[in-house]
Amino acid sequence: MDFFLQLLVNGVCIGLLYGISAMGFVMIFKSSSVLNFAHGELLALGAFFFLALITWANLPIFAAFVLTLIGCFLLGFLIERFFLRPLIGEKLIFVIMLTVGLAAMFKGMILFVWGGDLHNYPKFLPAFLALRWGSIYIAPVYTATLMISLVFLVLFGLFFKKSSQGIYMRSVADNQKAALSLGVHVRRVFALSWAIAALVASMSGIVLGIINGVNVHDLSSIGLKVFPVVILGGLDSISGAIIGGIIIGLLETFTGGYLSPSLRDVVPYIVLVFILLVKPYGLFGLVEIERV
Amino acid sequence: MRRFSFHPCGNYRENYAQELTIFETDYGRISMCIFLLLLFFATPFLVSSYMLYVINTIGIAAIAAIGLNILVGYTGQISLGHGAFFGVGAYAAAVLATRFGVGFYLAIPAAGVVTALVGMIFGIPSGRLKGLYLTIATLAGQFIIEYVLVHWDSVTQGTMGITLPSPRILQWEVVGDRPFFFMIFVSLVAMTWFAVNIMRSKYGRAFIAIRDNDRAAEGMGIPIFKYKLLSFAISSFYAGFAGALWAYYMVSVTAEPFNLGLSVEYIAMVIIGGMGNIPGAIFGATFITLLNELLRYITGLLMNLGFITSSGLNMAPLREFVFGLAIVLFILFEPRGIAELWRIVRSSFRLWPFSY
Numbered sequence: 001m002d003f004f005l006q007l008l009v010n011g012v013c014i015g016l017l018y019g020i021s022a023m024g025f026v027m028i029f030k031s032s033s034v035l036n037f038a039h040g041e042l043l044a045l046g047a048f049f050f051l052a053l054i055t056w057a058n059l060p061i062f063a064a065f066v067l068t069l070i071g072c073f074l075l076g077f078l079i080e081r082f083f084l085r086p087l088i089g090e091k092l093i094f095v096i097m098l099t100v101g102l103a104a105m106f107k108g109m110i111l112f113v114w115g116g117d118l119h120n121y122p123k124f125l126p127a128f129l130a131l132r133w134g135s136i137y138i139a140p141v142y143t144a145t146l147m148i149s150l151v152f153l154v155l156f157g158l159f160f161k162k163s164s165q166g167i168y169m170r171s172v173a174d175n176q177k178a179a180l181s182l183g184v185h186v187r188r189v190f191a192l193s194w195a196i197a198a199l200v201a202s203m204s205g206i207v208l209g210i211i212n213g214v215n216v217h218d219l220s221s222i223g224l225k226v227f228p229v230v231i232l233g234g235l236d237s238i239s240g241a242i243i244g245g246i247i248i249g250l251l252e253t254f255t256g257g258y259l260s261p262s263l264r265d266v267v268p269y270i271v272l273v274f275i276l277l278v279k280p281y282g283l284f285g286l287v288e289i290e291r292v
Numbered sequence: 293m294r295r296f297s298f299h300p301c302g303n304y305r306e307n308y309a310q311e312l313t314i315f316e317t318d319y320g321r322i323s324m325c326i327f328l329l330l331l332f333f334a335t336p337f338l339v340s341s342y343m344l345y346v347i348n349t350i351g352i353a354a355i356a357a358i359g360l361n362i363l364v365g366y367t368g369q370i371s372l373g374h375g376a377f378f379g380v381g382a383y384a385a386a387v388l389a390t391r392f393g394v395g396f397y398l399a400i401p402a403a404g405v406v407t408a409l410v411g412m413i414f415g416i417p418s419g420r421l422k423g424l425y426l427t428i429a430t431l432a433g434q435f436i437i438e439y440v441l442v443h444w445d446s447v448t449q450g451t452m453g454i455t456l457p458s459p460r461i462l463q464w465e466v467v468g469d470r471p472f473f474f475m476i477f478v479s480l481v482a483m484t485w486f487a488v489n490i491m492r493s494k495y496g497r498a499f500i501a502i503r504d505n506d507r508a509a510e511g512m513g514i515p516i517f518k519y520k521l522l523s524f525a526i527s528s529f530y531a532g533f534a535g536a537l538w539a540y541y542m543v544s545v546t547a548e549p550f551n552l553g554l555s556v557e558y559i560a561m562v563i564i565g566g567m568g569n570i571p572g573a574i575f576g577a578t579f580i581t582l583l584n585e586l587l588r589y590i591t592g593l594l595m596n597l598g599f600i601t602s603s604g605l606n607m608a609p610l611r612e613f614v615f616g617l618a619i620v621l622f623i624l625f626e627p628r629g630i631a632e633l634w635r636i637v638r639s640s641f642r643l644w645p646f647s648y
Contacts, residue, residue: 035424086624092423093370094623097563100556101619108613224552227428266439269432276417276429 005136007257008250013142015249017208019242020149021222022229023156024201030236031169031193034084037099039201040223041106044216046072046202047209048114051121061124068206069199076198080191088190103220110216119214141210148207149242152200156238169193173236228268232275234285243283312492328481336473344469346585348541351476352534354577357561358487358570359530364559365567366491367523368503369418373430374558376437377528379550381407381535386454386545387447396459396466400479400536407532408525410437415524419517422506434552441547453546456539472541479537480574483530487570490526499523503568560615564622566631575630583618587611 025039036042049071053064083102087095131138160166171179172189180186205219212218229248233240248268256264281287305311315321336344360374384403388394394402414433418426441448448454459466459475466475490496498519501509510516539545557580565576591610626632 035427083620083624090627092427093364093559093563093567094627096370096424096427097559097619098623100559101616101623104556104612104616105620106616108609108611108616111609111612224431227431231425231428262443266435269435272432273417273429273436276421276425276432280421280425 002136003257007253009136009138011250011253012246013138013145013249014253015246016142016145016149016242017204017211017245018222018225018229018249019245020145020152020207021201021204022226022233022241022245023149023152023238024197024199024204025226025230026233026236026238026241027156027193027197027200029230030173030238032084032190033173034095034099036197037096037223038103038106039226040220041103041110041216042072042076042198042201043205043208043222044110044214044219045075045106046198046205047214047219048110048119048205048216049202050206050209051114051119051214054121065206068202072198072202073195076195077191079198080194084190084194085187088187103223107216107220114216116216119209121210121214139211141207144210145207148203152203153239153242160238165189165192225268228272228275230282231272231280232282234282236286237282237284240282240284314488314492331477332474336470341469344473346581348469348472348476350578350581351473351480352538352541353558353561353581354574355476355480355483355537356531356534357558357565357573357577358483359527359534360558361562361565361567361570361573362487362490362499362530363523363527364562365569365572366496366503367499367520368506369415369422369520369523370424370427370559371430371524371527372427372552372555372559373414373434373437374527374531375550375552375554375556376434376441377407377411377531378535378538378554378558379441379547380410380437380528381532382539382545382550383441383448383454383535383547384532385536385539386456389456389540390454396540397461400533400540403536403539404529404533407535408529411524411528411531412521415521418520418524431552434555438547438551441550448547451546453544455544458543459540466540476537476541479533483533484570484574487530491570495519495522500568557615560619563627564618564629566629569629569631571634572629572631575634579618579630580615583615584611587614 021039021043024042025036028034028036028039046068050064050068053059053067054061057064059067079102083098084095087098131143158166160170168179168184168189169192171182171184172186176186179189208219208222225248229244230241231244232247233242233244248271251267251271252264255267275282315324335347339347356374356378360371363369363371363374381403384406385396385399388399388402389396414430414437417429421429442450444450466472491499498509498514501512501514502516502519502523506516561576561580562573563576564579565574566572587610591608594610622629
């Protein structure tokens with residue numbers, strides 16, 4: 001029973017991480033329908049910026065965090081401006097392959113500067129965040145993750161429901177032409193959504209880095225793990241990303257714990273195929289209806 | 293004897309049959325013959341054995357890239373699992389050759405057929421999905437096949453890999469780069485011929501109709517699911533065939549090379565070469581393979597330079613970066629690929645000096 005509970009808790013913790021990594025991905029898809037294969041590299045860039053700021057520049061944690069967020073916000077802006085804007089209205093495969101190419105470029109750059117080794121942040125989270133309940137132990141960073149993901153969920157929920165920019169984004173996602181004719185500045189919406197997505201990605205990268213250490217290969221493989229998560233939750237639903245993440249996390253830890261550890265990495269993709277066959281738009285995704 | 297026709301200065305086609313011809317003029321037919329003669333009777337005897345190895349790898353990559361171009365460029369179904377299908381072909385050939393003692397002339401096509409069946413299984417989601425959902429489904433297929441190749445120990449021998457016997461024709465063993473050159477390039481010519489002709493048939497037209505507008509194609513009476521599956525089968529047949537050739541050429545097979553990176557490389561070949569263009573796939577395969585070799589050479593060179601090793605710079609990531617950059621630049625500046633550049637160069641010669 002203890003084993004089961006520990007697996008359950010671990011699963012939820014890992015799932016929260018997946019969920020929080022998937023949020024930025026969903027942001028981009030929601031506003032510009034771009035499938036971002038460079039998401040893992042965006043996570044890694046954020047994590048490495050933070051690393052550079054606290055170890056090389058010796059900035060205090062809080063300042064480094066804020067600077068990383070600002071830097072990644074700008075980076076997202078630039079990526080949209082130089083690489084994705086020329087492709088508005090182009091075929092799907094070009095957009096997908098462009099992000100694949102960007103992923104290779106970013107990965108090459110990170111490997112060039114920081115190498116493929118595992119780096120670690122100095123410990124800075126306060127210990128009182130750790131939870132202990134009977135034999136079950138939750139590390140402080142997971143509590144922090146839970147809090148961060150809740151805060152972001154509420155913030156994004158409010159942003160998309162209440163703020164005018166959020167409503168513009170939803171309108172662009174729904175129908176680009178109609179939004180354009182109603183006076184929405186579509187290009188600004190795209191730029192903003194990439195900037196926000198890069199910001200969210202960098203933050204999740206930092207969280208992942210605190211838990212597993214910072215390593216390009218690990219972080220970019222998380223970028224691919226995001227696919228089952230977002231398909232399960234629905235490609236354009238942010239709360240779906242969190243719930244999908246938790247389900248995938250539970251699935252992984254339970255197969256790892258009860259069936260076989262090697263099956264653990266492939267189970268999400270097997271589930272992914274079944275979801276696509278049964279319910280392609282996921283649990284909370286918007287069903288696209290095509291009319292002739 | 294009729295007169296040789298050269299390139300006309302405009303479009304003088306009068307019927308559909310003229311539109312469908314492979315070689316517009318005798319000039320094209322003659323230059324193709326000269327090219328093939330040079331390829332088969334001069335190249336393998338003139339170049340160094342390292343160059344021959346590179347040329348052979350290009351040939352194998354070109355076969356797989358043509359297959360992917362049929363699926364991506366002509367039918368419009370984006371697949372991120374081509375590298376895995378290539379691996380299935382390699383393993384199928386290896387298992388057939390070692391377990392069942394099948395000769396290579398049978399094992400290679402049989403590996404293609406096995407891969408075609410696997411490809412059809414992973415093509416089933418295309419009945420319900422399209423666009424990016426299908427892409428994600430093939431991505432999942434890539435990971436699932438990779439897992440099976442590594443963990444199905446009783447057949448694939450896991451991480452140990454399988455060593456193949458060298459192919460033999462009667463008493464004569466096919467070993468070394470030169471005999472393999474003929475094996476690979478005869479297959480490549482045959483496969484290219486088949487691909488070009490299938491695109492001129494009813495099937496090719498159906499594929500193109502599905503790519504351009506699947507709902508309209510269905511409305512015109514094309515059973516789209518059947519044709520999508522067929523396209524998956526043909527494309528994986530090419531991948532499996534190429535994989536089997538690769539397995540024989542490399543002698544031993546392990547699951548490592550057949551990862552997502554290989555699938556991405558094949559899509560890059562198709563895009564850089566030119567989508568929906570058979571020669572384009574060959575151009576793309578040449579470009580990517582040469583780029584890989586060139587970067588390997590340059591990084592090797594840079595590693596040995598004194599000031600770089602002493603400053604502790606690692607040059608290996610250069611390959612990754614330049615590969616990504618090539619994809620991005622082609623998509624941004626010439627999305628129709630090298631085939632389009634080649635057409636522009638040719639037509640500027642043809643129309644010279646009045647190129648407007």
